[in-house]
Amino acid sequence: MSTAIMDHEVLTNAKWIEARKELLKKEKELTRQREEVSRLRRELPWEKVEKNYVFDGPCGKETLSDLFGTNSQLIVYHFMFGPEWSEGCPFCSFRADGMDGAEIHLRNHDVTLLAVSRAPYAKIAAFKERMGWKFKWVSSLGSDFNFDYHVSFQKPGQGSADEHARAEGQIEYNYGTMPFFSEEMPGTSVFYKDENGDVFHTYSSYARGGEEQLIAYSYLDLTPKGRNETGPRRDLTGWVKHHDTYETPAAGSCCGGH
Numbered sequence: 001m002s003t004a005i006m007d008h009e010v011l012t013n014a015k016w017i018e019a020r021k022e023l024l025k026k027e028k029e030l031t032r033q034r035e036e037v038s039r040l041r042r043e044l045p046w047e048k049v050e051k052n053y054v055f056d057g058p059c060g061k062e063t064l065s066d067l068f069g070t071n072s073q074l075i076v077y078h079f080m081f082g083p084e085w086s087e088g089c090p091f092c093s094f095r096a097d098g099m100d101g102a103e104i105h106l107r108n109h110d111v112t113l114l115a116v117s118r119a120p121y122a123k124i125a126a127f128k129e130r131m132g133w134k135f136k137w138v139s140s141l142g143s144d145f146n147f148d149y150h151v152s153f154q155k156p157g158q159g160s161a162d163e164h165a166r167a168e169g170q171i172e173y174n175y176g177t178m179p180f181f182s183e184e185m186p187g188t189s190v191f192y193k194d195e196n197g198d199v200f201h202t203y204s205s206y207a208r209g210g211e212e213q214l215i216a217y218s219y220l221d222l223t224p225k226g227r228n229e230t231g232p233r234r235d236l237t238g239w240v241k242h243h244d245t246y247e248t249p250a251a252g253s254c255c256g257g258h
Contacts, residue, residue, distance in 0.1 A: 008224075046192065046200040053145045056121040057138030064145075064191070065199055067138070073111045074191040077213075078151040080184040081117035081124065083141055087242070088117070088127050092186055094240045098215035099135045116140050118152055118184065131244065149204060151187045153180065174206040186210060 011019065053064045068074045079096065080089035088096075096115065103113045114136040117124055121139040128137055146152035153171045170177045173185055188210050190203040211217055220227045231238015243250065 041203060044203060046202050049191065049199040049201055051144065051148065053140070053143050055116065055138040055140055055143070055145070057136065058125070062138065065193060065197060067112065067114060067136075068191075068193050068199075069107075069112050071107070071110045071112045072193050074193070075106070075111060075113045076189045076191070077113070077115045077210075078146065078149065078185075078187040078189065079115040079117045079137065080151075080182070080186055081119040081127070082152075082184045083118050083120060085119060085123075085184075088119075088124075088131075089184070089186070090240055090242050091236055093131060093242050094216065094236065095186070095210065095214055096131070096133060096135070097243055098213065100133055103135045112136075114138065116145065118146050131242070146184075149187065149189050150206070151185050153183055153185070174209070188213070 049064060055062050055064070055067065059066075064074075067076075077092075077095065077099070079092045081087075081092070099113060099115070106113045116138055118141050119127075119139060120141055124137050124139055140146050150172055153173075169180045171180050171185075185206065187204060187206040189201065192200045192202050194200070217227065227236075229235055229238055
């Protein structure tokens with residue numbers, strides 16, 4: 001016999017294993033589909049980067065080619081941090097909290113992972129120190145990089161290149177158009193540098209395209225309540241904060257950090 005508790009059945013172990021195996025079939029289907037999408041992503045055509053982008057960071061002025069270091073592959077996280085902002089976006093910070101752990105492994109596997117924002121480097125460095133991050137983070141202020149990769153936008157009426165879009169308050173984002181929401185939006189762009197030093201843009205994703213890199217979401221999706229996002233927008237804007245502003249501190253002491 002089963003009993004309904006919180007709208008869920010409570011089964012014997014044998015019945016629970018049976019139900020779990022049915023779900024496992026769906027999980028395996030999703031794994032195979034994800035592998036197929038990853039294969040198709042690798043087969044996308046590339047575009048050569050012709051513009052000479054220059055960034056400001058801990059090593060001074062660097063070109064896009066310089067950012068690769070000794071690796072042939074580069075992943076750029078477009079971190080929302082505008083020139084006039086006092087701190088980085090809380091939701092990009094949520095993503096960035098998982099970058100340090102991955103960066104060391106990627107760096108030793110022919111991939112450089114870093115963040116780029118339009119905020120001046122001095123602001124970036126101060127905020128990065130506050131948050132305790134170690135990954136490389138550079139400023140694209142003064143270059144077209146963020147605009148060319150569709151993560152930074154002119155406010156309506158402030159000189160957008162597309163007169164019609166400006167008049168309508170539209171921006172080009174996530175391979176479509178949408179109403180202006182913010183001067184900065186998140187995204188991820190991937191580049192490859194060949195033996196001749198030529199750089200190619202191989203992939204970019206925006207909006208929910210970066211959810212797989214949100215490590216906390218992967219954990220939440222395992223839980224009974226799921227993401228449990230009950231705020232007005234039903235997304236992470238209802239609960240995510242900078243990690244140093246939560247009431248409960250990070251784990252490390254006894255009793256769950258209390």
